[in-house]
Amino acid sequence: MVHFTAEEKAAITSVWGKVNVEETGGEALGRLLVVYPWTQRFFDSFGNLSSASAILGNPKVKAHGKKVLTSLGEAVKNLDNLKVTFSKLSELHCDKLHVDPENFRLLGNVLVVVLAIHFGKEFTPEVHAAWQKLVTGVASALAHKYH
């Protein structure tokens, strides 16, 4: 189980407090679909994904990105309890959505890049490392119920 130090928790919550969930969620999901186009396989119903600008401007992408990042907010509030927090979502992603957990790792890394874009120098190696740990923990928790 992943364990966060007091410093890591502080780094995570301090960044989270300044994140615009709607904007950042849309951007992270959008970039996932641009940088790793094969991830579009899960979003046939989303309409126009034909170019980077189409993807980033797509209202369904933005809405879904917001949903995903709101869920990450639950992780931030439950850092010591990720597996339990994501238990139902894990079952959903396996049984209903059929998403390969590798996609959680890809999205986690894209989110880290988006945070770096927004926070610039403030996203120091130490803050970055805390967030890598978080996205790894969330990816792992989301994969935990797979069978």
Added chain:
Amino acid sequence: MVLSAADKTNVKAVWDKVGGSAGAFSTEALERTFCSFPTTKTYFHHFDLSHGSAQVKAHGEKIGNALTQAVGHMDDLPGILSKLSDLHAHKLRVDPVNFKLLSHCLLVTLASHFGKEFSPEKHASLDKFLSSVSTVLTSKYR
């Protein structure tokens, strides 16, 4: 995976902006790699890995120079990286998984310095470029 004309344009544009800081950016990427992915430090047990280490800085310069060379020869990455490819295969033998980790941290470094200018298109092209470089560097492993 092939680098399109647009990818090459994007990579050159980003690297032009990096300018003379390729070494500094690579050093920062190394630091981020060691910090986020402690297992990567196993390859540098003989280094002083503390913040500001001269050894890490020198190593960052080496990586920066190699990447600058690669950017200048995107039509022949196997050719320009041949010696480094041999080195990684026969002497360094860094496990292939680590190239993804350093590449990711290079992207994070570029993102933190260039902000919104690091557009989704540039992000995608750089990711492809670094992936191609990594593939070449591990191509002679077996």
